[in-house]
Amino acid sequence: MPPSQPVSPICLLFTLALGQTLQFQKHDFLQFLGLDKVPSPHAFQPVPYIMKKIFQGQEAASSTGTPRDLCYVEELGVRGDKLRLLQDQGAFLFSKHLWQDGSCLQKHLYFNLSAIRGKEQLTLARLDLDLGPNSYYSLEPGLELALFLIQEPQMWRQPVPKPGKLFALQSVPRPQGTLHFNLLDVAKVWTQSPQENVGLFLEILVRGDSHAGAGFQREATCARLRQSLRASLLVVTLDPEHCPSASRKRRRAARHAPTAPHKTLCQRHQLFVSFRDLGWHRWIIAPKGFMANYCHGDCPFSLSTSVNSSNHAFMQALMHAADPQVPQAVCVPTKLSPISMLYQDNNDNIILQHYEDMVVDECGCG
Template identity: 65%
Template structure:
């Protein structure tokens, strides 16, 4: 679901690029469903390896103390994330499962989020251009995944089915996790010019037989999970990438020649059981 930015402030003297109040309408979420994932995505703009701006710091907080509509807007409350971003460009992802769970339990607590982006540097380092670009290109979306509790039998209830359903089938299911690879940590920053790193991500989680139809699984994974439920000697279906995307890198070879190269299958976009 797309987020609504309700207030915008111009860059101020304290280095703040923008301060925005972000609200998501969660009325489409069924209260009966079990929340399994809530991920906020902030799109900072298209990737460019030639016009990198100064580093920015992204601060995300829960909005509190709303005041009266039309007179005052919510203020930043509990800090959820504080992250430095080179560029800025590409997308940032934040796990908001606990926050959305609280909001879904009490809709009156959904006062939105408070987003502030601070630019590090002075006018000569392109701070003003970076702020202007962010104001034009910033978008936010919230991906929420819920499961029907009817598809997650209670582990305390006796089952008559011949095939057992594993405990915790609604928790720790196969999905994508964030993993940022910083080339400096690998010692590659001396020859890779751009990017400084990338969000590679990884897949992890359980693939129980009872949930394979909901986890982007192949027919083979379904049959393997079925056979494992019947015979534990058969290996379980595993959580693997099902969709990958490429990245581009600008680097120097041994002759100090600058090369731009496209590398396929570097970023995990989706996960499933296989």
């Protein structure tokens, strides 16, 4: 019995688009995307500007045929082929000491990194703290922001986890805008030793203010911060298996094949894959679909450049004429290009990933 051959993603999509939606085929394609099952997010999360910019840049490069290194995130200056925006799963903390010493709020920050697989290499982990939109109140007090690594998990009946090492201390002149913190070294430890990932402790304090009405402004500022504060972790990983090899780069740079002069000869045909038709529009943010295309047609004995045949295909055709047991050359993709996808997983995290060999650009006999 001959060994089974790996199924390419384009073949899987073609099968799905034709209506042959067997469960194992969907499962195989989801595994190719790095998912164990079809995500069912609770609600669509807003896509941050940086991920929109990267996605739109890749879309523009694909539409113009501009070469782009899919293993390098130019906008962030790091190597990587997958971006994740992990949502904070922690909670606000309340204790009788909360308002002492000018404390405004305390929060447990926690990010689930279990989706990052062992072969993925972390290249960026950036904590983003969004304090909310610009305020019209110019007299709002300044803040002091302290970020601690939690020393041990929060115990039962323990209102506040035990803070450990001070990670960052930053003055904030106004309670607005987004702050960024480099968590790469910490995230690497968390992925290698998941039991050490017990989160971060965030405390925001109001700096001393002597002008009239300071007490009221502090209370109003803290109330607004509790409503508007959003924390997320932007993670970039590099999967060596997904990075294009030199051979793939050469294949994508192959010469342009002239259009086949006859409809029956090997050539590219249009095939649009609609994620709505597959029922995946509930978790795929963008694109709504893409032109995957497919190859179909005859590879006659009199092979020529009209069907973009290789020397091997020509020799195979000669051997088939001499010995019918030798199979004929078949119409296959000779040049493919990638697509980018924005989607959400079951934890409502936003993922941006580039996928190789998803669009058939040229066909030939091989």
